[in-house]
Amino acid sequence: MILGIGVDILHLPRLKGLLSRRPDRFLTRILTEVEQKEFKVLQQQAGGADQEGPLRYLGARWALKEASYKALYPHHKLTWQDVTVAKQDGKPTLVIPEKERFGIGKSHCSVSHDGEYLVGQVLFESP
């Protein structure tokens, strides 16, 4: 059975602005440890956190975690650190270590980009 759906849209320049004002705390708040490591690698490859690659990485995680929150609300309130976004065969997947506690079965997610906008969508099934 479908437990809930959630969607979140993001204007990437806003993320860029926030990241420039709060370069450290914003990353540790939004990203899990494994994501922070991946972000650092992307940042080094791109030559800065404000480049397109790292920004899109962060934007996709922001949107999918917001969408996850909306999908599960009000059964539970997911926090940024409850969800890690991984990639499997080029497709994003959600890793939620405590999903049994939250009453989540399968999860589905998708991201779409158009220019400066990015949208993330999440669907949770009950176990």
Place this chain on the structure above:
Amino acid sequence: MFRAIRPTSTLYRASALYKNAAVSSPARVSMAMNFARMYSAGAGLARSDVEKRVLDILAGFNKVDAKKISLKANFNADLGLDSLDTVEVVMAIEEEFSIEIPDKDADEIKSAEQAVEYISKRDDAH
């Protein structure tokens, strides 16, 4: 990371401590501010001081209409702040009071009043 200086609150606090000192250079202003913070930490935080500092943070956001700022104003419904803005408000509060606010607590802070309540419960805030 050095905190952003908001001229109004900085000058206010500096002038309160140094009534005779001409506040002219940024260095003097930031020094005065540091003394103010040390004094507050030792003496405990006055609620009115916490309220003012939280309201000043909100006033620092360009998209917030200054006329709508109040302790009871809901960040989203009254001040028009969305989730990205609210995360930024919480980070600004963390920096202002030198504390780290866990996600679970941050999620419950939806107005200046709730922020003030939360800070008043944190002994390590200063």
